[in-house]
Protein backbone atom coordinates (compact mmCIF):
# COMPACT_ATOMS: atom_id res chain seq x y z
CA UNK A 1 0.00 0.00 0.00
CA UNK A 2 3.01 2.27 -0.30
CA UNK A 3 1.71 5.38 -1.97
CA UNK A 4 1.56 9.15 -1.84
CA UNK A 5 -2.06 10.00 -1.11
CA UNK A 6 -3.33 13.57 -1.09
CA UNK A 7 -6.72 14.44 0.39
CA UNK A 8 -9.11 17.31 -0.11
CA UNK A 9 -10.36 18.62 3.25
CA UNK A 10 -13.86 20.20 3.34
CA UNK A 11 -16.49 17.58 2.51
CA UNK A 12 -13.85 14.85 2.22
CA UNK A 13 -12.11 14.24 5.55
CA UNK A 14 -14.21 16.67 7.58
CA UNK A 15 -17.79 17.91 7.57
CA UNK A 16 -16.91 21.56 8.10
CA UNK A 17 -19.90 23.22 6.44
CA UNK A 18 -21.64 23.97 9.79
CA UNK A 19 -18.66 26.06 10.98
CA UNK A 20 -18.35 27.73 7.56
CA UNK A 21 -22.08 28.57 7.60
CA UNK A 22 -21.80 29.89 11.17
CA UNK A 23 -18.95 32.20 10.10
CA UNK A 24 -20.92 33.42 7.07
CA UNK A 25 -23.96 34.03 9.24
CA UNK A 26 -21.98 35.98 11.86
CA UNK A 27 -20.62 38.15 9.03
CA UNK A 28 -24.16 38.63 7.68
CA UNK A 29 -25.55 39.43 11.14
CA UNK A 30 -22.93 42.15 11.55
CA UNK A 31 -24.20 43.53 8.22
CA UNK A 32 -27.80 43.44 9.48
CA UNK A 33 -28.83 40.43 7.38
CA UNK A 34 -30.62 37.26 8.46
CA UNK A 35 -28.87 33.87 8.25
CA UNK A 36 -28.56 31.57 5.23
CA UNK A 37 -29.47 27.92 5.75
CA UNK A 38 -26.81 25.21 5.87
CA UNK A 39 -27.68 23.66 2.49
CA UNK A 40 -27.35 27.01 0.73
CA UNK A 41 -23.95 27.78 2.24
CA UNK A 42 -22.78 24.19 1.64
CA UNK A 43 -23.63 24.58 -2.04
CA UNK A 44 -21.19 27.54 -2.17
CA UNK A 45 -18.22 25.54 -0.76
CA UNK A 46 -15.53 24.16 -3.05
CA UNK A 47 -13.78 26.98 -4.88
CA UNK A 48 -12.28 28.77 -1.90
CA UNK A 49 -13.42 31.44 0.52
CA UNK A 50 -13.34 34.45 -1.86
CA UNK A 51 -15.57 32.53 -4.27
CA UNK A 52 -17.90 31.47 -1.44
CA UNK A 53 -18.34 35.08 -0.31
CA UNK A 54 -18.95 36.18 -3.91
CA UNK A 55 -21.74 33.59 -4.11
CA UNK A 56 -23.23 34.84 -0.82
CA UNK A 57 -23.18 38.41 -2.17
CA UNK A 58 -24.77 37.30 -5.45
CA UNK A 59 -27.41 35.20 -3.67
CA UNK A 60 -28.49 38.10 -1.45
CA UNK A 61 -28.13 40.79 -4.12
CA UNK A 62 -25.55 42.71 -2.08
CA UNK A 63 -22.97 45.13 -3.49
CA UNK A 64 -20.12 43.14 -5.12
CA UNK A 65 -17.91 46.20 -4.56
CA UNK A 66 -17.82 45.23 -0.89
CA UNK A 67 -16.44 41.77 -1.67
CA UNK A 68 -12.90 42.34 -0.29
CA UNK A 69 -14.30 43.69 2.98
CA UNK A 70 -16.93 40.97 3.40
CA UNK A 71 -14.46 38.21 2.49
CA UNK A 72 -12.03 39.53 5.12
CA UNK A 73 -14.85 39.70 7.68
CA UNK A 74 -15.91 36.12 6.91
CA UNK A 75 -12.33 34.86 7.20
CA UNK A 76 -11.96 36.68 10.55
CA UNK A 77 -15.18 35.05 11.79
CA UNK A 78 -14.01 31.64 10.62
CA UNK A 79 -10.64 32.14 12.32
CA UNK A 80 -12.45 32.97 15.57
CA UNK A 81 -14.29 29.65 15.56
CA UNK A 82 -12.82 26.70 17.43
CA UNK A 83 -14.02 24.04 14.96
CA UNK A 84 -16.64 22.92 17.48
CA UNK A 85 -19.23 22.35 14.71
CA UNK A 86 -16.75 20.40 12.51
CA UNK A 87 -16.39 16.61 12.60
CA UNK A 88 -14.22 14.12 10.74
CA UNK A 89 -16.45 11.83 8.64
CA UNK A 90 -17.11 8.44 10.31
CA UNK A 91 -14.14 6.13 9.90
CA UNK A 92 -11.87 8.81 8.42
CA UNK A 93 -9.40 8.81 11.34
CA UNK A 94 -9.18 5.01 11.35
CA UNK A 95 -8.58 4.96 7.60
CA UNK A 96 -5.78 7.55 7.92
CA UNK A 97 -4.21 5.43 10.67
CA UNK A 98 -4.33 2.29 8.55
CA UNK A 99 -2.91 4.06 5.51
CA UNK A 100 -0.02 5.46 7.55
CA UNK A 101 0.64 2.06 9.14
CA UNK A 102 0.73 0.61 5.63
CA UNK A 103 3.52 3.02 4.69
CA UNK A 104 1.57 5.68 2.80
CA UNK A 105 2.71 9.32 2.85
CA UNK A 106 -0.27 11.67 3.22
CA UNK A 107 -0.98 15.29 2.32
CA UNK A 108 -3.77 17.86 2.17
CA UNK A 109 -4.70 19.91 -0.90
CA UNK A 110 -7.67 22.16 -0.04
CA UNK A 111 -9.15 25.36 -1.41
CA UNK A 112 -9.76 26.39 2.21
CA UNK A 113 -7.18 29.05 3.15
CA UNK A 114 -4.03 27.41 4.54
CA UNK A 115 -4.22 29.01 8.01
CA UNK A 116 -7.74 27.82 8.81
CA UNK A 117 -6.95 24.44 7.21
CA UNK A 118 -3.98 23.93 9.54
CA UNK A 119 -6.04 25.18 12.48
CA UNK A 120 -8.95 22.78 11.93
CA UNK A 121 -6.51 19.87 11.45
CA UNK A 122 -4.92 20.80 14.79
CA UNK A 123 -8.29 21.29 16.51
CA UNK A 124 -9.42 17.81 15.43
CA UNK A 125 -6.10 16.09 16.22
CA UNK A 126 -5.41 15.30 12.55
CA UNK A 127 -2.20 17.28 11.90
CA UNK A 128 0.02 14.30 12.77
CA UNK A 129 -1.08 12.38 9.67
CA UNK A 130 0.02 14.90 7.07
CA UNK A 131 3.46 15.78 5.72
CA UNK A 132 2.18 18.66 3.59
CA UNK A 133 -0.77 21.07 3.68
CA UNK A 134 -1.44 23.27 0.64
CA UNK A 135 -4.36 25.72 0.99
CA UNK A 136 -6.33 27.92 -1.37
CA UNK A 137 -4.11 30.92 -0.67
CA UNK A 138 -0.78 29.02 -0.67
CA UNK A 139 -0.16 29.53 -4.39
CA UNK A 140 -1.25 32.10 -7.01
CA UNK A 141 -3.87 29.66 -8.38
CA UNK A 142 -6.48 27.39 -6.80
CA UNK A 143 -8.01 24.05 -7.72
CA UNK A 144 -9.07 23.09 -10.40
CA UNK A 145 -5.74 24.48 -11.60
CA UNK A 146 -3.40 21.52 -11.00
CA UNK A 147 -0.56 23.58 -9.45
CA UNK A 148 -1.72 22.96 -5.86
CA UNK A 149 -1.92 19.23 -6.40
CA UNK A 150 1.48 19.14 -8.12
CA UNK A 151 2.96 21.09 -5.18
CA UNK A 152 1.38 18.68 -2.68
CA UNK A 153 2.88 15.62 -4.34
CA UNK A 154 6.23 17.36 -4.83
CA UNK A 155 6.50 17.61 -1.03
CA UNK A 156 5.89 13.87 -0.58
CA UNK A 157 8.11 10.88 -1.44
CA UNK A 158 8.11 9.82 -5.08
CA UNK A 159 5.55 7.00 -4.84
CA UNK A 160 2.45 6.03 -6.86
CA UNK A 161 -0.04 8.88 -6.52
CA UNK A 162 -3.72 9.10 -5.61
CA UNK A 163 -5.97 12.08 -4.94
CA UNK A 164 -9.06 11.71 -2.74
CA UNK A 165 -11.82 14.34 -2.87
CA UNK A 166 -15.55 14.98 -2.78
CA UNK A 167 -16.34 17.48 -5.49
CA UNK A 168 -16.48 18.43 -9.15
CA UNK A 169 -13.52 20.73 -8.49
CA UNK A 170 -11.44 17.84 -7.13
CA UNK A 171 -12.28 15.54 -10.05
CA UNK A 172 -11.30 18.28 -12.49
CA UNK A 173 -8.09 19.01 -10.57
CA UNK A 174 -7.07 15.35 -10.63
CA UNK A 175 -7.79 15.17 -14.35
CA UNK A 176 -5.75 18.34 -14.95
CA UNK A 177 -2.87 16.92 -12.90
CA UNK A 178 -3.03 13.44 -14.44
CA UNK A 179 -3.52 11.78 -11.04
CA UNK A 180 -6.00 8.91 -10.39
CA UNK A 181 -9.00 10.21 -8.41
CA UNK A 182 -10.94 8.46 -5.64
CA UNK A 183 -14.35 10.08 -5.05
CA UNK A 184 -15.91 10.25 -1.57
CA UNK A 185 -19.63 10.41 -2.31
CA UNK A 186 -20.95 11.77 1.02
CA UNK A 187 -19.44 15.26 0.81
CA UNK A 188 -20.50 18.47 -0.96
CA UNK A 189 -20.73 17.20 -4.55
CA UNK A 190 -23.49 18.76 -6.66
CA UNK A 191 -23.68 16.49 -9.71
CA UNK A 192 -24.25 12.74 -10.03
CA UNK A 193 -21.33 10.43 -9.27
CA UNK A 194 -21.35 9.17 -12.89
CA UNK A 195 -20.79 12.71 -14.17
CA UNK A 196 -17.49 13.11 -12.32
CA UNK A 197 -14.42 11.39 -13.78
CA UNK A 198 -13.04 9.05 -11.12
CA UNK A 199 -11.02 5.85 -10.75
CA UNK A 200 -13.25 4.59 -7.93
CA UNK A 201 -15.91 5.91 -5.54
CA UNK A 202 -16.61 5.14 -1.88
CA UNK A 203 -19.21 6.17 0.68
CA UNK A 204 -17.55 4.75 3.82
CA UNK A 205 -13.98 5.41 4.96
CA UNK A 206 -13.66 1.85 6.25
CA UNK A 207 -13.47 0.86 2.56
CA UNK A 208 -10.72 3.32 1.62
CA UNK A 209 -7.57 1.27 2.45
CA UNK A 210 -8.83 -1.63 0.29
CA UNK A 211 -9.77 0.78 -2.49
CA UNK A 212 -6.30 2.29 -2.36
CA UNK A 213 -4.74 -1.17 -2.60
CA UNK A 214 -6.93 -1.97 -5.63
CA UNK A 215 -6.15 1.34 -7.33
CA UNK A 216 -2.41 0.75 -6.89
CA UNK A 217 -2.66 -2.78 -8.27
CA UNK A 218 -3.97 -1.52 -11.64
Ligand SMILES: O=C(O)COP(=O)(O)O
Nearest residue numbers: 009010046048110111112
Ligand atom coordinates in the same frame (compact mmCIF):
# COMPACT_ATOMS: atom_id res chain seq x y z
O1 LIG B 1 -12.96 26.04 1.07
C1 LIG B 1 -13.48 25.57 0.04
O2 LIG B 1 -14.12 26.23 -0.78
C2 LIG B 1 -13.35 24.12 -0.26
O3 LIG B 1 -12.38 23.46 0.43
P1 LIG B 1 -11.94 22.00 -0.08
O4 LIG B 1 -11.07 22.26 -1.27
O5 LIG B 1 -11.22 21.44 1.12
O6 LIG B 1 -13.20 21.25 -0.41
Ligand SMILES: [Mg+2]
Nearest residue numbers: 008010011166
Ligand atom coordinates in the same frame (compact mmCIF):
# COMPACT_ATOMS: atom_id res chain seq x y z
MG1 LIG C 1 -14.12 19.40 -0.77
